[in-house]
Amino acid sequence: MLDDQELYLDSVSHRYGVKQVLSSVYITCKVGEVVGLLGRNGSGKSTLLQIIFGSLQPHFKYARLNGKVFNKGYLTGKIGYLPQENFIPGHLKLEKLLNLFVHTYKDQIVSIDFIGNHLQYTMDSLSGGMRRLIECFLILYSDAAFVLLDEPFSQIAPLYIELIQHHIHLLKVKKGIIVTDHYYERVLEISDRIVLIQNGCNYQINNREDLAVYGYIPSALN
Amino acid sequence: MRQFVKVYFSFFTVLISFNLFMSFLAAQLFLQQGFNIYGVYMIAGIIKIMGFVFSVLIERIFYAKRMYFLKNLGLSYRRIFTYIFLLDLGYYAIILTGCWMIRNFI
Numbered sequence: 504m505l506d507d508q509e510l511y512l513d514s515v516s517h518r519y520g521v522k523q524v525l526s527s528v529y530i531t532c533k534v535g536e537v538v539g540l541l542g543r544n545g546s547g548k549s550t551l552l553q554i555i556f557g558s559l560q561p562h563f564k565y566a567r568l569n570g571k572v573f574n575k576g577y578l579t580g581k582i583g584y585l586p587q588e589n590f591i592p593g594h595l596k597l598e599k600l601l602n603l604f605v606h607t608y609k610d611q612i613v614s615i616d617f618i619g620n621h622l623q624y625t626m627d628s629l630s631g632g633m634r635r636l637i638e639c640f641l642i643l644y645s646d647a648a649f650v651l652l653d654e655p656f657s658q659i660a661p662l663y664i665e666l667i668q669h670h671i672h673l674l675k676v677k678k679g680i681i682v683t684d685h686y687y688e689r690v691l692e693i694s695d696r697i698v699l700i701q702n703g704c705n706y707q708i709n710n711r712e713d714l715a716v717y718g719y720i721p722s723a724l725n
Numbered sequence: 726m727r728q729f730v731k732v733y734f735s736f737f738t739v740l741i742s743f744n745l746f747m748s749f750l751a752a753q754l755f756l757q758q759g760f761n762i763y764g765v766y767m768i769a770g771i772i773k774i775m776g777f778v779f780s781v782l783i784e785r786i787f788y789a790k791r792m793y794f795l796k797n798l799g800l801s802y803r804r805i806f807t808y809i810f811l812l813d814l815g816y817y818a819i820i821l822t823g824c825w826m827i828r829n830f831i
Contacts, residue, residue, distance in 0.1 A: 558796060577796040590793035595735070603731055603798060642797065 508534040508569050510582070510649045510679055515554055517547070517561040524550050525561070526703035532679040534648060537671060539694030540683035541708070541719060546700045548683040549587060552651045555681075556584040568649075576649075583647030585639055587654050593627030597637060600626075604645045608674075612644040615670075632658050639667055643674055650674075652682040656689050668693050687720070728798045729808050736791065737809060740780050744809075747776030748817040752824045760825060773817065777810060 515528040524547040532538045542548045553559035555566070557575025566573055568581060576582035591600060597618070605612050613619050617633070618640060626634055639655045652671075656664045664686070671680055671693050684690050691697065697708035699717055706717055715722045733741075751769035758765045788802070795805065 556796070558792065575801070577799055578801060580799040583797055584793065586793045590797070592736075592791065592794060599735075603728070645797070647797075 508648055508679065509567075510555070510681075511567040512551075512555060513565045515551065515561055515564045517550055517554065517559070523703050525554075525700075528700065528703070528705045530555075530681070530698055530705060532649060532681050534677065534679045535675060536695040537675050537680045537682060537693050539687075539690040539697040540681055540700065541687055541690060541697060541714070542683075542700035543719065544685075547703060548700055549653050551700065552584060552653050552681065552683065553586075556582055556651055558584070580646070581648045582651065583642045583645045583649070584651045585642040585653055585655055587657070589626075589634060589638065591626050591634075591638055591641070594625055596623060596625050598622040600637075600641055604641045607646050608644045612640060615640065632660060632663070635659060636663050636667070640670065643667075643670055643678075643680075647678070649679045650681070652680065652684075654684045655682060656684045656686045664689060687714070728800055729805065732795065732798065732800065732805075733809075736795075737805075740784060740809060741813070743783070744776050744780060744813045745816060747772055748813070748820050751817070752820045755821060755824045756828060759828060777813075780809075781806065 510532045512531070513529050515525050515530075516523075517525045524545075528547075528551060530538070530540075530551070540548050540551070550559060554561045554564060555576050557573075557577045566576070568576070568579055573579050577584070601609060601612065601618075601622070613622075618637065621629065621633075621637070626637070629637065635658045639652065639659075642650055642652070655667055659667065668689065671682070674680070675695075682690055682694065691711070697714075699706040699708050699714065699719055701717055701719070706713075708714060708717075711720075714720045751772045754765050754769055754772075784802075784806075792802075795802070
C-alpha cells in the first residue's frame with residue numbers, strides 16, 4: 504500500500520510581480536524515495552515547497568496526493584514542511600511538542616539521545632542550532648507521509664548533519680521526502696533522484712556532470 | 726479537531742478571555758435593561774461583533790510567527806477562528822441563559 508502513495512505536482516507556475524519564478528514545473532515524490540531539489544538562490548525551490556504545502560497560492564498548479572486532487576497540502580494532514588526560519592513558538596516544551604506532532608513514531612524519536620535529554624526544555628532555552636535540529640526531527644518524525652525540508656542542514660554542525668542524513672535514510676522507507684539545501688553534496692548523498700530548478704523550469708539530473716552542464720556548480724568541481 | 730483542542734488553550738487564551746469579557750459586557754446590558762428591549766439586542770450584537778473583529782486584528786500580529794506551526798498541525802486560520810467563534814457563541818449563550826434566570830427567578 505505504501506508504494507501507491509504519491510505526491511504529484513504538474514504545471515506549477517508562479518511569478519512575483521513581473522518575474523516568472525516557476526513555469527510549468529513538474530515534480531513527483533513517492534513514499535520510499537528522497538527527492539533532492541537543487542537550484543541557485545532565488546530559483547524558486549522554497550517557493551515550490553511552499554506551494555506544495557499550501558502556504559503560498561500559485562498562479563496555477565495541478566496537485567494530487569495519492570490520486571486525489573488537493574489545493575492546500577497542510578489541510579490533508581499528510582504533508583509536513585520544515586521552513587527555513589524557526590517556526591515553533593519558543594515557550595513550548597519539547598515534551599508537549601512531541602504530543603502535538605508525533606504519534607506514530609513517538610518511541611523512535613524519544614529514543615534519540617538529544618531529544619530524550621531535552622524533553623523538559625522550552626525551545627527558547629535551546630541554542631539556535633539545537634532548536635533547528637529539533638524542529639527538523641519533529642517534522643521528520645511527524646505523522647505526515649510526505650515531508651518537505653527547506654534547508655535542513657543550515658545552522659547545523661557537521662556531526663548533526665550526518666545524524667539528519669541517517670534518520671532521513673531510516674524514515675524514507677515509510678515516507679516520501681523532498682529536501683533542498685545549498686549543501687548540495689549532502690543532498691546528493693541522501694537523494695534517490697535530483698531535480699534542478701533553473702530559469703523557472705525543472706531538469707532531471709542524472710549525475711554530477713549534469714549539474715555543471717546546467718551551471719549549478721563550476722565545471723572544475725564535478 | 727483533536728489538534729485544535731490541544732492548541733486552543735496554549736495559544737488563544739488572550740483571545741478567549743477578550744471575547745469572554747465582551748460577552749460579560751453584553752450580558753451586563755441584559756441584566757440591567759432586561760430581555761424585552763429591542764435596542765439591547767442591537768447593542769449586545771454590536772459589542773460581540775466588535776469583539777470578533779478585534780480578535781482577528783490581534784491575531785494578525787502573531788500570524789507570521791505561528792503560521793507554519795499551526796499549518797503543520799493541519800490547522801488553517803479560517804478553521805481555527807470558526808471553532809473559536811462557535812465556542813465563544815456557546816459560552817455567550819450560557820452566560821445569557823444565566824442572566825435570564827437571574828433576572829426572572831432571583
